[in-house]
Amino acid sequence: MSGIENVSRRRFLKGGIIAAGALVLGVRYYPKLSSGDKLPHDTNADRATLHPSVYLGIDPDGTVWIVAHRSEMGTTSRTTLPLVVADELDADWKRVKIEQAIGDQRYGEQNTDGSHSIRGFYNAMREAGATARFMMIQSAAKQWGVPAAECETDLHVVVHRSTNRRAGYGELATAAAKLPIPKREELKLKPKSAWRYIGKGEVSYDLEALVTGKAIYGMDARLDGMVYASVERPPVLGGKVKSYDDKEPLKVAGVRQIVPIDPFHPPPAFQPLGGIAVIADNTWAAFQGRKKLNISWDNGPNETYNSDAYKNELRATSHNPCKAVRNVGDADAVFAKGGKVHEADYYVPFLAHAAMEPLVALAEFKNGKATLWAPTQNPQAVQDIVSKELGISKEDVICHVTLLGGGFGRKSKPDYVAEAAVLSKKMGQPVKVVWTREDDIKFDYCVC
Amino acid sequence: MFDEAYPVHAFVASNATIQLTVNGEKQSFSGEPEMPLLWYLRDILRLTGAKFGCGIGLCGACTVHVDGQATRSCVTTMKNAAGKEVTTVEGLEKNGLHPLQKAWMQINVPQCGYCQVGQIMQAAALLSSKKKPTDQDIDEAMAGNICRCGTYNRIRAAIKSAAGEMS
Numbered sequence: 001m002s003g004i005e006n007v008s009r010r011r012f013l014k015g016g017i018i019a020a021g022a023l024v025l026g027v028r029y030y031p032k033l034s035s036g037d038k039l040p041h042d043t044n045a046d047r048a049t050l051h052p053s054v055y056l057g058i059d060p061d062g063t064v065w066i067v068a069h070r071s072e073m074g075t076t077s078r079t080t081l082p083l084v085v086a087d088e089l090d091a092d093w094k095r096v097k098i099e100q101a102i103g104d105q106r107y108g109e110q111n112t113d114g115s116h117s118i119r120g121f122y123n124a125m126r127e128a129g130a131t132a133r134f135m136m137i138q139s140a141a142k143q144w145g146v147p148a149a150e151c152e153t154d155l156h157v158v159v160h161r162s163t164n165r166r167a168g169y170g171e172l173a174t175a176a177a178k179l180p181i182p183k184r185e186e187l188k189l190k191p192k193s194a195w196r197y198i199g200k201g202e203v204s205y206d207l208e209a210l211v212t213g214k215a216i217y218g219m220d221a222r223l224d225g226m227v228y229a230s231v232e233r234p235p236v237l238g239g240k241v242k243s244y245d246d247k248e249p250l251k252v253a254g255v256r257q258i259v260p261i262d263p264f265h266p267p268p269a270f271q272p273l274g275g276i277a278v279i280a281d282n283t284w285a286a287f288q289g290r291k292k293l294n295i296s297w298d299n300g301p302n303e304t305y306n307s308d309a310y311k312n313e314l315r316a317t318s319h320n321p322c323k324a325v326r327n328v329g330d331a332d333a334v335f336a337k338g339g340k341v342h343e344a345d346y347y348v349p350f351l352a353h354a355a356m357e358p359l360v361a362l363a364e365f366k367n368g369k370a371t372l373w374a375p376t377q378n379p380q381a382v383q384d385i386v387s388k389e390l391g392i393s394k395e396d397v398i399c400h401v402t403l404l405g406g407g408f409g410r411k412s413k414p415d416y417v418a419e420a421a422v423l424s425k426k427m428g429q430p431v432k433v434v435w436t437r438e439d440d441i442k443f444d445y446c447v448c
Numbered sequence: 449m450f451d452e453a454y455p456v457h458a459f460v461a462s463n464a465t466i467q468l469t470v471n472g473e474k475q476s477f478s479g480e481p482e483m484p485l486l487w488y489l490r491d492i493l494r495l496t497g498a499k500f501g502c503g504i505g506l507c508g509a510c511t512v513h514v515d516g517q518a519t520r521s522c523v524t525t526m527k528n529a530a531g532k533e534v535t536t537v538e539g540l541e542k543n544g545l546h547p548l549q550k551a552w553m554q555i556n557v558p559q560c561g562y563c564q565v566g567q568i569m570q571a572a573a574l575l576s577s578k579k580k581p582t583d584q585d586i587d588e589a590m591a592g593n594i595c596r597c598g599t600y601n602r603i604r605a606a607i608k609s610a611a612g613e614m615s
Contacts, residue, residue, distance in 0.1 A: 074560030074597050203556050210561035211552040212545070213497025213537035217562060220496040228491070253480050282491035283500070284483050356501050356509060356562040356596045405499070405562025406596050437502040 043067055043099045050173040052135060052181050053128035054106050056085055062156060062170030064089065064096045069107035070117045071377045072100075072206070073355075073404035073411070077117040079205040081125050087197045088129025088190055090153040091169070098205050103379025103399035111378040113412040130187040132176075139176035140167045155196075206403065218375030218402045219434070221362040226430035227256060229423050230286035232293050233275040233443055237268065238300040241276060248292035249278050254285030258293070259426050261419065270385050272419040273443065279427060283434045307349075315345055352444040357405020359435040363420035365428075369396040370421045375404035377412035385414045386421045397421075413445055466530045470495070471539025481527035485519075486510045488526055489536060497537035497565045501594075508593030511566035512536045518573035518589075537565045540572060548572055551610035559597035567593045571607045579615050581607065 045065040048057025057065040066085050072078035082098050085091075101107050109120065133153055140158035141148035144165055151158055157166045209215040234240065246258045256279045263274035276293055280286035335341065361374040370386050379399040386397045404411055420433040435443075465478045470493060477488060484503075489495045489512070498521050501509030505520040512521045513535040521534075540546050545553075548568050558564045567590065574581055574589040581589070586604050595603070 074558075076559075203553070204558070206561070207553050207556065207558065208545075210558040210564055211549045211568060213495075213565045215561055216496075217499075219500060220490075222494065222496075282483075282487055284487040284491070285480070287503075288480075354596065356499075356507070356560065356594070358500065404560060406560045434500070437504070437507075 043101070044097070045099060048173075050132065050135065050177040052131045055082075055125065055128045056089075056132055058132060058169055058173045058176075060170050060173050062095055062168055062173075064091045064169070066096055066098055067101050067107070068098050069101035069110055070121070071110070071112035071375075071379075071401050071404055071407065071411075073112070073375075073377065073407035075115075075117070076204045077112065079202065080118060081121055082205070083197045083202055084122060084125035085129040087195055088126045089133050089169075090155060090190075090196070091129070092156040093197060093202065095156060100401050101379075102401070103376075103383045103397070105380060110380050111412055112407070113377050113409050126189055127184060127187060130189050131182060134182045134187055135176040135179050136169055136172050138179050138182075139172045140165075142179075143167065143172075143175060215403050217357055217405045218360045218362070218373065219357050219405065221360075221373035221402055221432065223362060223364060223373075223430040226362065226364075226432050227279050227281065227427065228283045228286045229259075229277045229279050229420070229431050229433045230283070230290045230436070231261065231275050231277045231419060231433060231439070232290050232295055233273045233439070234263070234297060234299070236297070236299040236302050236305070237273070238263070238266070238302050240274065240298045240300060242296040242298050244276055244296070245292060245294040248294070249289035252280075252285055252289040252292060254281040255289035256280055257427070258289075259423060261422060270381070270413050270415040270418065271389070272415055272422055277423055277433075279423070279431065283432075286434070287436065311347065315347065318345065350444075350446050352441045353406075353408040353410035354441060354444075355404070355406030355408055355410060358437055358440040359411070359416040360433065361417040361420035362430060362432040363417070363424040364430040365390065365421060365425040368392060369398065370424070371398045371400070372417055372421060373400045373402055374417045374420075375402050375407070375411055376414060376417055377404065377407045377409070378414060381412065382414040382417045385418045389418050389422055390425055410444060466526050468526075468529050468531065469533045471535055477526055479526070481525060483526050484522050485512070485514075485524045485526060485529045485534065486521035488529075489521060489534075495536050495538050498569075499562055499566060501563070501566075506592075506594075507563070507566075508570060509563045509566040511569040511593065513569060513573055516573065516576065518570045520592075535569075537569060540569070546572060547610040547613045548575070548606065551606040551613065555602050555606045555609060557599050557602040557606050559599055563593060563595045563597075564599075567595065567603055571603070571610070574607070575611055575614060580611055 045051060045057030045067050048059045048065050050058040055067045066082035068078040068082055070077045070081060086093050086096050103110060136158050137148050137151045141151050144160055146160055151160050156169050158172060159166050206215055240263050249255050249258055259277045259279055261272055261274050261277055264271035276295060278286045278289035280289055357375060361372060364371045370390055372382060376382050379401050382399040383394045383397040387394045416435060420431055423433060424431040465476050466481060467476050486498055486500060489498055498512050499509035501507035503522050505523040510520055510522040511518050514529060514532050548571050552568060570590055570593050578585055586607050
């Protein structure tokens with residue numbers, strides 16, 4: 001898997017769209033699995049008869065598997081990117097099945113944050129589709145003994161017009177799989193006039209599931225034998241538990257166990273903040289048990305943090321001379337001409353992202369591996385933090401991405417998923433950590 | 449209904465058994481009578497259509513019908529649901545899709561979708577009491593259902609469209 005690079009948001013911004021796009025395009029092909037090889041969670045696309053790209057597979061029954069590797073939080077990128085693949089492939093959208101990718105760097109960057117899913121992956125998706133279409137045409141041409149240049153595609157079929165021959169993608173898949181994967185330079189992308197789906201207003205792949213309540217968000221994830229957790233976290237960043245009541249919470253019906261979570265090692269980054277978890281048979285019992293913890297806190301070094309002082313500091317700093325990053329025209333000359341000058345300071349407090357779905361994650365630590373189900377914008381960041389927290393390799397962290405009930409950037413931070421992973425390891429069983437709305441507001445990361 | 453994930457001992461036997469009907473099926477619950485209906489539906493009956501959003505009846509994501517009225521299940525205790533008929537989105541329409549669900553799809557209402565089931569349940573209760581709601585009726589009925597994606601205009605259009613289909 002060499003040559004695959006994870007594009008961090010910082011590098012992405014620094015390098016600009018084009019550089020990021022170039023890196024992303026490095027992720028084109030993944031060798032088809034030989035028998036016996038097994039990835040932690042290979043997809044149906046991986047297992048499909050024709051598998052010319054990590055994002056795509058085609059089976060002899062004509063099913064086209066397309067992998068959505070970006071998170072879905074309402075912008076329909078889970079639909080739109082596969083739709084681009086399908087368009088370039090000339091596939092019948094009704095025969096496309098979308099699979100949601102786990103966190104895996106073979107897909108390239110997966111941090112669905114910063115509104116760049118389409119910009120970053122549009123070309124990669126077109127190439128994936130064009131690659132399969134190229135192989136379908138080659139396969140049909142070979143079978144018919146005609147030049148490939150005389151063949152074209154129509155909806156899910158290759159056509160040789162002069163002899164009126166047609167072959168479906170399904171029936172061509174096995175022979176196509178034996179052909180070499182074409183080089184990028186050999187690919188011919190469709191002209192815009194031939195687009196079937198792009199820009200035509202196709203609706204979300206998940207639309208019916210969304211209106212019938214069948215869609216599975218992180219909040220809806222469930223495993224047999226799982227318990228529910230609610231966590232009382234330090235009210236001040238860096239605070240530690242001095243003492244707590246470990247008896248009263250257990251008197252709440254349904255509460256099973258009280259489990260302390262270690263404080264983070266500074267700097268906090270996206271580590272769990274620590275505190276005390278109440279483990280219960282249902283979410284509400286966990287919430288109720290938590291109210292009985294009666295924790296006494298050592299607030300730590302940030303105890304004296306003062307919001308007003310910080311606000312004043314920000315305001316003062318904003319009046320200091322600063323470095324101009326862009327100059328257009330001569331503002332001083334315009335001001336010198338006179339007229340009315342309006343001066344004002346603008347201030348907003350810390351703002352919470354407040355997605356409709358509060359933070360939530362389900363984790364199962366078993367046999368040295370962590371399997372997670374989370375409404376995350378950034379499953380590879382989940383792999384990073386969970387591997388560190390549990391002392392296991394990244395490959396042993398399987399992060400399934402559910403639908404997200406909103407994200408807005410908060411869910412690109414993996415702290416809440418790490419919390420579930422840590423608790424599952426301590427409990428030896430699957431744990432679902434449910435944040436209350438109050439937790440979600442109180443323990444947000446600042447939006448700047 | 450119960451399996452190893454939900455041992456019966458989790459619900460203290462000393463509480464009187466609460467009887468209720470959920471989506472036409474009789475259910476009995478012998479757990480904590482103060483437990484909100486939402487968590488009974490989600491964690492015990494595993495009907496996850498109704499969503500947890502705020503827990504204090506302010507966002508509407510948990511809306512279900514209790515005796516036909518749109519009700520915030522996160523602040524309705526099991527005690528208060530005793531003897532009642534509860535309908536969730538899973539039981540909204542026995543055959544296929546409810547006209548509101550069809551309209552929601554036709555107008556492509558949802559974005560993230562998390563609030564939409566609550567919106568649909570709220571709208572369904574409105575249409576069962578007012579066949580031809582005015583814009584004002586719709587705005588009043590839907591005012592307590594928050595959509596963080598801001599799909600309000602499409603929600604209103606879908607309700608009107610469904611009202612037209614149903615009349």
